[in-house]
Amino acid sequence: AQTVTQSQPEMSVQEAETVTLSCTYDTSESNYYLFWYKQPPSRQMILVIRQEAYKQQNATENRFSVNFQKAAKSFSLKISDSQLGDTAMYFCAQAGGGADGLTFGKGTHLIIQP
């Protein structure tokens, strides 16, 4: 069974600061995929970034980047130059090889203070 753990229930930083959200996972799959989704107060689930486990290079999307440590089964999200609109719940998720359901962590509530 796959498990995803987010150990930070809530984090708060000042606008323009850099923040890192932690995620660890456990899987027996050799081919798997990792995602970060953002859920703002509107409750919409928005894809932030995606990482294929077979790729060594860390994924980046503008201000968002990941630190993927495969041996440690760690997948953290770094948000640079944080903005008020980044305030949201952030969920780490994993999928095995082949299209199947996502396993989500419990989420981290990120608050960006003005």
Added chain:
Amino acid sequence: DSGVTQTPKHLITATGQRVTLRCSPRSGDLSVYWYQQSLDQGLQFLIQYYNGEERAKGNILERFSAQQFPDLHSELNLSSLELGDSALYFCASSVGGSGRESETQYFGPGTRLLVL
């Protein structure tokens, strides 16, 4: 806007009743997934359909069922509703579902169900 639509946005019903939630995937997507988000269980995968066929099952209760129609829209049926079924139900879609690649899933806005 992800391109995935869900109706209704809100639903209030009573215990013991049956409801149907509807989802239309993004244009061109063949796979539809259903998820439940509740305070105590978090986000849980329920079931996946690919091109009309059930492909994967998650933590779906026997009181719940789903189907995907020839036009690729999907319906999630919840019956004998209990208070604990109150949750936000998401539908997501992806391009395929039969290959080795795990495609990105795009989520709809959700249906908020309240069972009284």
